[in-house]
Amino acid sequence: MKLLTHNMLQCTVKGVTKGYPLKIEAVKYEEREADFNPDFLRHIFPKIDFPALREAAEALGVTDLPPQADASMLDDEDFLRKFHHALMEVHLEEGALICPETGRKFPVSKGIPNMLLNEDEI
Amino acid sequence: GRVNLSRPDHKFWVIEQAADSTNNGLPPNMPTRVFIGREVAVTDRTVATKYELSRRQYLGPTAMDAELALLMANQALARRGALMYDPFVGTGSILVAAAHFGAVTMGADIDIRVVRDGKGPNRDVWANFHQYSLSPPVGLLRADNNCPPWRQDLREIFDAIICDPPYGVRAGGRKSGGRKILNGVTDPYSIAEDLKAAHIPSTAPYSLEECLHDLLDTAARLLAIGGRLVYFYPAAREEYLPSDIPGHPCLRLAANSEQILTKRWSRRLVTMVKVERYSDDMAAAHVAAHEWFRKKQIEESKLMRETEEAGDLGGVGEGGEKGDRKGEKKGEGERKTGRSFHDLVFASRADEVAGIHQEASVRGMRDERGEGGRGTAGTTDGAKGAGSGLTRKAAKAAKQASRPLYRAKCV
Numbered sequence: 042m043k044l045l046t047h048n049m050l051q052c053t054v055k056g057v058t059k060g061y062p063l064k065i066e067a068v069k070y071e072e073r074e075a076d077f078n079p080d081f082l083r084h085i086f087p088k089i090d091f092p093a094l095r096e097a098a099e100a101l102g103v104t105d106l107p108p109q110a111d112a113s114m115l116d117d118e119d120f121l122r123k124f125h126h127a128l129m130e131v132h133l134e135e136g137a138l139i140c141p142e143t144g145r146k147f148p149v150s151k152g153i154p155n156m157l158l159n160e161d162e163i
Numbered sequence: 164g165r166v167n168l169s170r171p172d173h174k175f176w177v178i179e180q181a182a183d184s185t186n187n188g189l190p191p192n193m194p195t196r197v198f199i200g201r202e203v204a205v206t207d208r209t210v211a212t213k214y215e216l217s218r219r220q221y222l223g224p225t226a227m228d229a230e231l232a233l234l235m236a237n238q239a240l241a242r243r244g245a246l247m248y249d250p251f252v253g254t255g256s257i258l259v260a261a262a263h264f265g266a267v268t269m270g271a272d273i274d275i276r277v278v279r280d281g282k283g284p285n286r287d288v289w290a291n292f293h294q295y296s297l298s299p300p301v302g303l304l305r306a307d308n309n310c311p312p313w314r315q316d317l318r319e320i321f322d323a324i325i326c327d328p329p330y331g332v333r334a335g336g337r338k339s340g341g342r343k344i345l346n347g348v349t350d351p352y353s354i355a356e357d358l359k360a361a362h363i364p365s366t367a368p369y370s371l372e373e374c375l376h377d378l379l380d381t382a383a384r385l386l387a388i389g390g391r392l393v394y395f396y397p398a399a400r401e402e403y404l405p406s407d408i409p410g411h412p413c414l415r416l417a418a419n420s421e422q423i424l425t426k427r428w429s430r431r432l433v434t435m436v437k438v439e440r441y442s443d444d445m446a447a448a449h450v451a452a453h454e455w456f457r458k459k460q461i462e463e464s465k466l467m468r469e470t471e472e473a474g475d476l477g478g479v480g481e482g483g484e485k486g487d488r489k490g491e492k493k494g495e496g497e498r499k500t501g502r503s504f505h506d507l508v509f510a511s512r513a514d515e516v517a518g519i520h521q522e523a524s525v526r527g528m529r530d531e532r533g534e535g536g537r538g539t540a541g542t543t544d545g546a547k548g549a550g551s552g553l554t555r556k557a558a559k560a561a562k563q564a565s566r567p568l569y570r571a572k573c574v
Contacts, residue, residue, distance in 0.1 A: 042302060042304075043301050043302060045301050045302060046269070046301065046302030046304065048314075049302075049313055049314055049317055049320065050304075050312045050313065050314060051312065051313070051314040051315060052312075053310060053311070053312055053313075061314050061315070075298070075301075076298055078243070078244055078267070080243075080244040081244040081246070081267055084244060084246075085246065085320070088317070088318075088319070088320045090314070129301065147312075150279065151279050151280075152303070153275070153278060153279040153303050153304060153305060154304050154305070155275060155304075155305040156304055156305060156306040156307075156312035157273065157305055157306065157307055157310075157339055158307070158310055158339050160339075160340060160365055163310055163339050163340050
């Protein structure tokens, strides 16, 4: 699971008001090269919750993102590369995503997060 | 500029049209008309052969025919740098087509075995992309289209949503929530803490109507302005009316083409364009609709139970309570009471249909966990991720069933 995906998810258990951002419990993760596509990155940047991305990246050993980011930084190739690396190249293979409000764990296995809710959560 | 015959920047075509005349079999002396033009775009029909399902690493009976998948991707304007999503990704056949055009792809499915495990190493969704040297999806999730996991404030992130939603009620789509809970027979139950990790949530039948309602809401919410929703809508040809196609204030219908499958059934390739922003009112309306579907389901199931108790239906309709407990029984019930739309569409030969159901009932026998949810899910699972020999046959039947009868008719 890449951090792009993580950035889009939240805990949707009934009754939870702030199920975002999900904390990462990283059991197995790795870095995998991905196509560097600056157009795509610029296009997706406004949709990304940057602080959440930064926090998630740190859980996966990536610490070179700046504390804040705005659109003007997208012209800087260095920033684009770091953004690309955190968003698309770190991959959580095994672990869990944890709801910040309830602690409910969404397991991640073989890189696929299981976001299905149990019978009493819908 | 300079002419470069091996790698031209522009190609020009000269087309001569001659009167119908004979010249002892030689080309006519004088053309009656000559056309000269610059090549602007060219279709490439060989592409469909490249992605032919019969050569695909990982298949399921509902894998989309390669040519149709490419058509869908085209309708969705798949292009380099665009982000496209399939909420019913299955084996990834539609996303493969989108990736061919350079799109970045993402998929979800409620069935984790299809999306995570496939049929083993090198026979899973990733293998399908690797096979064609395509960039793999940036995300695959196990998620329910009816209870989607998206961040609440997420908007306008996808350039397209392309999918083939489950059509049937019985052997078709699933959504979260045990049948008995959704039907109001039992209260929602909690899973003991130590069993939670291994718990497989029950699922219930997901009607086409509710499925499309949820799909349109997701599209209205998550498509960028100008982005497209492309999906297949099943239609009984004699009863179909253009007004059957569901609508949404955010989406404008751009295309609706018929693909004839059998004398009785066709499906329509629907293309919708996002034209308006999603509002809080729409969000509230969706929540209300979700509740309405639930209530309706409870009432219908109550009616069903009362009818069963009064008479002799047993095992028909939504599977009945008896059907639930043993997947095997459910499989038999399926055979007796009729085939799902997917069976009709994708298994034009009787042995294929029997094969899919047999596989489904075998799965039902193996997986007895849960409140019958797993047993019933077995029916869908069988239809989606069955054994190797079977699905290749089914894929061939699918190709035969869905290919030669294509007829485009924009309504």
